[in-house]
Amino acid sequence: MPSAQVIDGKAIAASIRAELKEEVVVLKARYGGRAPGLASIVVGQRKESQKYVELKHRAAAEVGIVSIDVQLPDDVTQEALEACVLELNSNPDCHGIIVQLPLPTHLVEARALAMIHPGKDVDALLPVNVGLLHCRGQEPLFTPCTAKGVLALLRRCGIVVAGKRAVVLGRSNIVGAPVAALLLRENATVTVVHSGTPEADVADYLRSADIVVAAMGRPGYVKGEWIQRGAVVVDVGTTPVADATKKAGYRLVGDVCFAEAAARASWISPVPGGVGPMTIAMLLGNTIESFRATIG
Numbered sequence: 001m002p003s004a005q006v007i008d009g010k011a012i013a014a015s016i017r018a019e020l021k022e023e024v025v026v027l028k029a030r031y032g033g034r035a036p037g038l039a040s041i042v043v044g045q046r047k048e049s050q051k052y053v054e055l056k057h058r059a060a061a062e063v064g065i066v067s068i069d070v071q072l073p074d075d076v077t078q079e080a081l082e083a084c085v086l087e088l089n090s091n092p093d094c095h096g097i098i099v100q101l102p103l104p105t106h107l108v109e110a111r112a113l114a115m116i117h118p119g120k121d122v123d124a125l126l127p128v129n130v131g132l133l134h135c136r137g138q139e140p141l142f143t144p145c146t147a148k149g150v151l152a153l154l155r156r157c158g159i160v161v162a163g164k165r166a167v168v169l170g171r172s173n174i175v176g177a178p179v180a181a182l183l184l185r186e187n188a189t190v191t192v193v194h195s196g197t198p199e200a201d202v203a204d205y206l207r208s209a210d211i212v213v214a215a216m217g218r219p220g221y222v223k224g225e226w227i228q229r230g231a232v233v234v235d236v237g238t239t240p241v242a243d244a245t246k247k248a249g250y251r252l253v254g255d256v257c258f259a260e261a262a263a264r265a266s267w268i269s270p271v272p273g274g275v276g277p278m279t280i281a282m283l284l285g286n287t288i289e290s291f292r293a294t295i296g
């Protein structure tokens with residue numbers, strides 16, 4: 001019997017987008033019709049990247065953010081890709097730049113990302129923004145969108161983080177590490193479980209966690225019996241698993257065995273419909289922050 005309250009990320013993200021839309025209306029009125037602009041660079045025809053970027057631009061349009069959609073061929077050179085980033089850096093109508101990852105293997109991602117102006121790094125992937133996030137007493141220019149979305153879900157559900165024991169599963173630059181940094185900033189006591197943690201220890205760490213954030217990308221890895229009664233569980237995993245009953249031929253599966261964990265947790269976020277929609281809402285928020293910072 002599920003006892004947990006389900007965190008409705010879809011509804012929370014929709015209400016955040018509605019707030020952002022109002023904010024853009026006010027900003028446009030104040031700044032002579034100028035609007036925040038979000039640019040994406042996609043290299044090649046990779047289906048997931050195309051789909052994901054389309055969702056970002058659709059959401060941007062919904063809140064009044066102008067999209068700049070740059071499509072480069074699969075065999076684009078490193079130099080041409082970097083030149084494209086530099087051009088967007090100097091475009092005054094562009095306030096945020098996304099280089100959609102992964103890039104084809106002949107390109108060096110870190111070098112392409114390094115070209116982005118730190119003030120337009122709305123994905124917060126640049127070392128300067130990563131470093132500032134982990135630096136006590138400093139503020140990054142932008143916070144990584146998925147991690148920021150996790151914290152926003154907790155806040156909007158009235159879940160207190162300060163003083164809690166949090167366990168983050170995964171230490172990726174894009175999710176695990178920034179989630180851990182944000183939880184620390186909110187005064188949680190944070191343990192990071194990762195691929196180097198002995199498997200036999202994982203359940204022990206989880207059993208004492210008040211807040212669990214799972215971001216390993218291992219479908220169904222977290223068992224319900226590992227969850228402390230009353231814990232808050234946020235599932236960031238979204239692994240595509242073949243499913244012939246779905247139109248797309250696959251479904252997204254989280255890292256947590258949902259039904260088992262829901263029987264013990266106080267709050268749980270589902271996959272899909274949990275963290276996923278929050279990532280794009282945070283990206284739009286970062287783009288608006290960038291607009292405010294440059295126009296004011």
Ligand code: GUN
Nearest residue numbers: 098099100101102123145
């Ligand atoms: N690929 C998958 N997720 C992301 C993301 O959040 N940002 C970028 N740039 N690429 C991605």
